[in-house]
Amino acid sequence: MSHLDELYQQIILDHNKAPRNFGELADANRKAEGYNPLCGDRVTVYLKVEDGTIRDIGFQGSGCAISTASASLMTEVLKGKTEVETKALFEAFRSLVMGKTTESESTEKLGKLLALQGVSEFPVRVKCATLVWHTLQAALREQQLPVSSE
Numbered sequence: 001m002s003h004l005d006e007l008y009q010q011i012i013l014d015h016n017k018a019p020r021n022f023g024e025l026a027d028a029n030r031k032a033e034g035y036n037p038l039c040g041d042r043v044t045v046y047l048k049v050e051d052g053t054i055r056d057i058g059f060q061g062s063g064c065a066i067s068t069a070s071a072s073l074m075t076e077v078l079k080g081k082t083e084v085e086t087k088a089l090f091e092a093f094r095s096l097v098m099g100k101t102t103e104s105e106s107t108e109k110l111g112k113l114l115a116l117q118g119v120s121e122f123p124v125r126v127k128c129a130t131l132v133w134h135t136l137q138a139a140l141r142e143q144q145l146p147v148s149s150e
């Protein structure tokens with residue numbers, strides 16, 4: 001295992017053990033629930049959106065280490081981002097975990113989300129990593145129905 005892999009694994013373990021922004025957001029104005037039947041991961045995303053910008057974000061749920069760490073990292077990265085920036089990050093993140101990212105493209109703006117790049121070696125875990133992002137999209141669309149990662 002390379003030094004970088006070890007570092008990324010530490011970040012995932014840390015975020016799984018002590019998830020950031022965990023809990024219901026009292027003044028949320030958007031909310032969505034997601035479920036990944038392949039693994040049993042469940043997540044609820046809470047957003048406070050004003051003027052197209054995510055002012056605050058929180059999540060709750062239970063799932064595997066990848067899904068929890070991904071949700072925690074996502075909330076850290078998205079606070080203060082606009083909906084347009086959020087969509088671009090989601091595209092970049094999806095490419096990353098599917099192993100489709102090219103060197104120059106998007107790795108810079110992904111920042112700490114890069115910790116999840118190892119997921120690309122385990123295709124069955126991709127849905128664990130992207131569940132919270134799909135749920136976020138649903139919350140931004142103010143979709144009321146629970147979403148599935150399928």
Ligand code: ZN
Pocket residue numbers: 036039040041063064065066067128
């Ligand atoms: Zn999972």
